[in-house]
Amino acid sequence: MGDNICLTGHKKEIMAVHDAMDVLSGKWKISIISSICYYNGRRFSDILNDVHGISNKMLSKELKDLEINKLIKRTVFDTQPVTVQYNLTEYGCTLRTIIDNLAHWGMEHRKAIIGK
Amino acid sequence: MGDNICLTGHKKEIMAVHDAMDVLSGKWKISIISSICYYNGRRFSDILNDVHGISNKMLSKELKDLEINKLIKRTVFDTQPVTVQYNLTEYGCTLRTIIDNLAHWGMEHRKAIIGK
DNA sequence: CCGGATCCCTTGCGATACTG
DNA sequence: CAGTATCGCAAGGGATCCGG
Numbered sequence: 001m002g003d004n005i006c007l008t009g010h011k012k013e014i015m016a017v018h019d020a021m022d023v024l025s026g027k028w029k030i031s032i033i034s035s036i037c038y039y040n041g042r043r044f045s046d047i048l049n050d051v052h053g054i055s056n057k058m059l060s061k062e063l064k065d066l067e068i069n070k071l072i073k074r075t076v077f078d079t080q081p082v083t084v085q086y087n088l089t090e091y092g093c094t095l096r097t098i099i100d101n102l103a104h105w106g107m108e109h110r111k112a113i114i115g116k
Numbered sequence: 117m118g119d120n121i122c123l124t125g126h127k128k129e130i131m132a133v134h135d136a137m138d139v140l141s142g143k144w145k146i147s148i149i150s151s152i153c154y155y156n157g158r159r160f161s162d163i164l165n166d167v168h169g170i171s172n173k174m175l176s177k178e179l180k181d182l183e184i185n186k187l188i189k190r191t192v193f194d195t196q197p198v199t200v201q202y203n204l205t206e207y208g209c210t211l212r213t214i215i216d217n218l219a220h221w222g223m224e225h226r227k228a229i230i231g232k
Numbered sequence: 233c234c235g236g237a238t239c240c241c242t243t244g245c246g247a248t249a250c251t252g
Numbered sequence: 253c254a255g256t257a258t259c260g261c262a263a264g265g266g267a268t269c270c271g272g
Contacts, residue, residue, distance in 0.1 A: 010154040014166050016222030017150040017215060023225065025143055027264085034133040038126040044234055050130050055266055060235050081233040082272080091228070098221060099133060101214045106132030109139065112207065143244085160254050171246055176255060197253045198252085 023069050024095075028054050028062050033092065034099045036072060041087045071095070139185050140211075144170050144178050149208065150215045152188060157203045187211070 024030055028051060035050035036042045042050070048059055063086060066072045071092035077083045088095075140146055144167060151166040152158045158166070164175055179202060182188045187208035193199045204211075 011166070012223075013154055013219040014147065014150050015168075016219040016226065018147050018168065018222070019226050020218045020222035021143075021146055025141070025146075027137075027141055030137055030141075031130065031134050034130050038129055050127065052131075052134065056235065057237095057267090058265060061265095063235095076234090079233090084234060094221065094224070098214065098217045101217055102136045103129040103132040105210065105214060106134070106136030107128075108210070110132065110135050172255070173247090173257095174245060177245095192254095195253090198255095200254060 023071070026062060026065070028058060029066060030099070030102065032059070032062055032066065033071065033088070033095060034103065036086050037088055037092075037096060037099055041085050043086070044084050047086065066092075139187070142178060142181070144174060145182060146215070146218065148175070148178055148182065149187065149204070149211060150219065152202050153204055153209075153212060153215050157201050159202070160200055163202065182208075 024033075031051045031054075032047060035047050039046070039050075044056075044059070044063075047063075048054065048056060051059070054062075063072065063074070067074055070089055072086050073089050075085045075087065077085065140149075147167045147170075148163060151163050155162070155166075160172075160175070160179075163179075164170065164172060167175070170178075179188065179190070183190055186205055188202050189205050191201045191203065193201065
């Protein structure tokens with residue numbers, strides 16, 4: 001019974017995680033964000049290279065999603081041929097901590113896998 | 117070529133993020149982990165309730181994946197009927213920071229959405 | 233260089249029903 | 253309660269070609 005009061009409290013956090021994942025889930029989104037984030041602005045073809053295995057179609061679609069959610073912004077430079085740059089918005093930058101943690105965890109994880 | 121040295125540095129982090137997502141991606145995994153994490157041990161049907169929208173089939177499958185990756189452990193209690201509890205392994209607990217960050221970001225994100 | 237359009241196969245995943 | 257089995261659609265996502 002005391003328990004249930006506690007339960008209610010946790011639901012809130014679980015839902016919050018769920019909300020976050022609503023925007024971030026998808027096979028590629030977080031990798032894409034990390035590419036843009038670490039390079040502090042990045043072009044389409046560069047991201048295509050950074051994110052191993054992604055197709056241009058998927059990249060195009062995921063970038064659009066992220067733009068709609070105001071996490072990144074798209075800037076077109078009128079060169080010949082056109083170049084396009086993607087940057088994190090201020091809002092997108094608030095993900096930095098999460099990205100860093102994931103990168104850190106990913107490195108440790110890799111060690112754990114190899115070491116075993 | 118000078119470029120590439122710089123690139124290499126960032127590639128490492130991007131790959132690390134990718135490695136992390138290898139284990140964590142999927143529509144439900146992170147939500148499941150957060151449920152188990154916040155309750156410090158959780159049963160099948162409880163997770164089914166916590167994670168809004170998941171089906172028993174998917175939950176079963178995702179739990180199996182997480183177990184294979186040593187992030188959670190499964191304990192069967194020989195009651196009538198059987199009860200099963202899922203807990204984070206020590207290794208799984210290293211995700212705590214990430215979960216907390218996501219929960220925090222999710223709450224802010226919700227505010228941002230509603231506020232707009 | 234950036235990305236849209238099309239084709240087509242594969243997978244995710246929900247619904248439902250069933251077992252120990 | 254804690255799953256497994258089967259069905260079947262819809263979405264995911266790769267390959268390729270094309271236009272600005």
